Amino acid sequence: MAKRKCIAVMYGGRSSEHEISIITALQSMQAIDPLSYEVIPVYLALDGKWYTGEGLYDKKTYTRFDAEKKKLREILLPADPSIRGFVPVEGGVVSLTKPFRPDACLLAFHGQYGEDGCVQGLLELASIPYTGCQVMASSVAMNKTVCKKVAQAEGIPTLPYVEVKRQAAVKDICKLAKEVEDRLGKDSYPYFVKPVHLGSSIGISKAGHLEALKVSLAKALQYDEKALVEPCVTNIMEINVAVLDTNPIRTSVVEIPLSSGGALSYEDKYMRGGSKTSAASQGMASLQRVIDPVDLSCEIKRRAQDFAARFYESIGAKGIARLDFILDLNSDTLYFNEINPIPGSLSFYLWEKSEPRMLYPDLIHHLIESALSGAAAKDCLVPLVGFKALKYTETN
16 A cells, blocks of 8 residues: 655634634545545644644634643744754754654645745745645735736726725825725725735625725725725626636636625625534535526636636646636626635535536645645756855956
8 A cells, every 4th residue: 555645734824814724624634535645734823833733623622722731732844945844842942853744735724824925935945845826826816906907918807996005094094085986986886895915705895985985995904904996896796616727727617606695795605504503614615605507608607717717827826726706797797806826615615516526535636746746847947056156256
């Protein structure tokens, strides 16, 4: 029997989407094939410390977090390719002589400092393979303004928008709100206001007039240094599709997520669709949705899949990503909304309904093997490092 590969599942982090990351990680650790992979949970707590241990498999661990009581071990990831692994912290002292070296890391982060390229950059420095988008694509994907510019360059429709900065709001929020209104026009109300770098519908609100716009700007800029303001499509249908880095790349069936009213809220995404005890543990999988809806035209489905594949390729995305679109039912115009480089629940539910069907363990297997093959290909590149310039100055 072949030796199992060691996979560190990394999740948590200092993000407003911390608990959603925990849910995605617990799901993936339950779904991963135990005959092929040995799983090591690596949890980044809200205080910035890193832990591993058997207690992390229990979701109750997180709501009353006590590392000592749960017998968790504190660890660190040095940015040192000679170590190429995690090292224990014992009594406040880092022990570099006892690292554990995973074959790859399965990333289950959501939001800032995990999904946005920060952890990916650390793993690049440590020379450890990891799943999903690399540094640049992760960073681009988590910036809504940059994503709109990429979509426009690819000929994918986007709603008009205005980006605002927290600094301007602090200086004079009344003036800022009026400038936004002047640019978008009073006829475009209501507006949607959302943080530029966050996901999971955190900090999003609707403004129907100037005074409400001030409140919405203040709300969004509590969470981010920048906010995006765009007109609200009143007769709307949201359409999502996932993309996977097969050869050639593959798109899933589309889904129509169902909201409790208007745009999807945090509660719609993570706290509906079941009982109080079960829904909260299912993440994006608990969202009420229609997968591959029969009453949605094939042309619109194909358009969403085409736009998704084009955008995915344009930013150099890897692994699994989910792209969200807005369909204006009055004009049949399909607008790009956002890309999720590490989607909630890894969007496994979309692949289970696609043809050919892909179950969650198979999806995780693909992500891990893609990470390993990508790292192997990168290792074949010739590193251009050395001290030619310094040596030249020494001899002249």
